[in-house]
Amino acid sequence: MGFRAKITLAGAALVALGVAAAQAEDKKPISWWYETAAPENQEALQKLLVEPFNAAHPNEELSIDFRGAELDKQLRIAMLSGSGPDIVYTAGPSYVAAMAQAGQLLPLDDYAAKLGWNERILPVFIELGKYNGKLYALPKTYETLGLFYNKTLFDKNGWKAPTTIAEMEKLADEMKAKGMVPFAAGNADWRPTNEHYVSIVLNSIAGPDNVYKALKGEIPWTAEPFVKAIDKLNEWWQKGYFGPNYFSLTGEQAFAQIATGQAGMAPTGTWNFQNVPRYFPQNNAEPAFIGFPSAEGVPSPIYALGIGSTFSIANSSENPEGAAEVIDYVFSDKFYGDINTVWQGEWNTPLKDLSKVKIGAEVLPLYGETMKSLADAVGKNQYGYTTWTFLPPATDTYLVSGMEEVWLGKITTAQFLEKLNAAFLEEKAAGKVPAIPAR
Structure with a gap:
């Protein structure tokens, strides 16, 4: 290969690298601080949520930061200064009311209407996420x-x-x-x-x-x-x-x-x-x-x-649309089936209709039976x-x-x-x- 050809190829490579760097810089980050999770569960979230979400949203870049047992303390401090994550992950509704009252959370009513959450999620959980008549949180999982x-x-x-x-x-x-x-x-x-x-x-x-x-x-x-x-x-x-x-x-x-x-x-x-x-x-x-x-x-x-944890969007978020898209992905039939196949008990999202959800055959039938009993009790207000x-x-x-x-x-x-x-x-x-x- 001649010297001029080598220069041309080198220049093309530099241009490609520059384009890739520019594309990376153009991606809007979405940050999410998570609690403690075992290594295999961290890997499951990376493979079943982060990677497919980012692939489906080329202009977004979701990242999950595992903060462990200190999450609640770190989140409270960060929210006070407006430097917290885009997706606010709390231990339950009792935390949401105080944050909403302090103006730290973004109302989700418009996203719920636009993305169909009101039709997709059991009504009692929409009500539980409200403060002063506005929706501020959705549950990651419900439990008993x-x-x-x-x-x-x-x-x-x-x-x-x-x-x-x-x-x-x-x-x-x-x-x-x-x-x-x-x-x-x-x-x-x-x-x-x-x-x-x-x-x-x-x-x-x-x-x-x-x-x-x-x-x-x-x-x-x-x-x-x-x-x-x-x-x-x-x-x-x-x-x-x-x-x-x-x-x-x-x-x-x-x-x-x-x-x-x-x-x-x-x-x-x-x-x-x-x-x-x-x-x-x-x-x-x-x-x-x-x-x-x-x-x-x-x-x-x-x-x-019980609601084990909740999703909200920080009022200080620079990418609330991206954060809402992540929450929407979590409430999809596909993600429910994928995550509950490998990680039971922590991702029982309150979907109204589970008829289209496919969970792996290896999952213990006892888990499905228990979740059905809970869903029936919730549906009957019992x-x-x-x-x-x-x-x-x-x-x-x-x-x-x-x-x-x-x-x-x-x-x-x-x-x-x-x-x-x-x-x-x-x-x-x-x-x-x-x-x-x-x-």
Whole structure:
């Protein structure tokens, strides 16, 4: 090849590089800060969301930054200064109201109309994302609380799944006598795990009708049904149902104990379906899940409705259109099927119609059955209320620390509920209580 040809090719290559660089510079970035995710789940988001979205939107560049357990703290600071991500990812509606009130979030009503979210998403979740009549958030996933257990272990011991609180307590006592921990539980990696159990007793012992009345301000949180609920939760703690290592075990470590037979039951949420394939097959155990048993006079089972996390768009975003396109992609039939095939329990987006969704045949049928039961309960307005979804932020924060104080004997149930009620009334007066759909 001659010198002149080489120069020509080199020049062409430089031009091509320049064009590629210019194209890269022309792409509009879309930033999204995410919470903790296992390496395989980070890879799944890259392959099933980031790469296909960017390929379908050549002028956009989505990137996900995994911030871990510090996400909430970092997000609060960044939002105050207007330097946060385009897609605001919160732990639930209780966080959204405060951000919307502070003017940190962009109303989504126009995008919902333009992109068809109102027709595609279950109505109750549209309502839950509103503040002062405007839509500010959509849920990434909806979830419920119940009781996981090791069916293989139950069959071996001749145990049946409990349907009442009394039956469950009898089982727990038998498990303790055999040297097992009745409730697989731990909050070493997530202190708000405490409120999972508070949510369970508020719904299964006090009852969802009473919780609804308290959320609407019709009865105080100091009312007798709530005293009974918190007293019962404290009784379980004092009897050792939660085992000796609650404060040193992570949620995943605790969940693994029901697969190994170290623990008998796990009162927890459907997000733990993601841990089923990690622990049950290798222990030759069959998992099972039921709605949490109820006290006498309370409907059973109750599926307490929870929103595990939400999507919003920052008011300071320089690319709100791109952020809305990402959220729209998440609510597609294809993404629902793809992500739930490899990652169950964390991406149960509230689509109205799942008839066109294709989930891999290898997914545990129990997961689909549980999600259907939850969807049916939501559709019939027969659901309970999780604290992280329906309580305002400061009230919810106190609930997490205050319950520990009850367990450790630092305060009484009455003192806990009095302070909880005072915090709630203050936030209710300030307009910070999330939307409560009518029953």
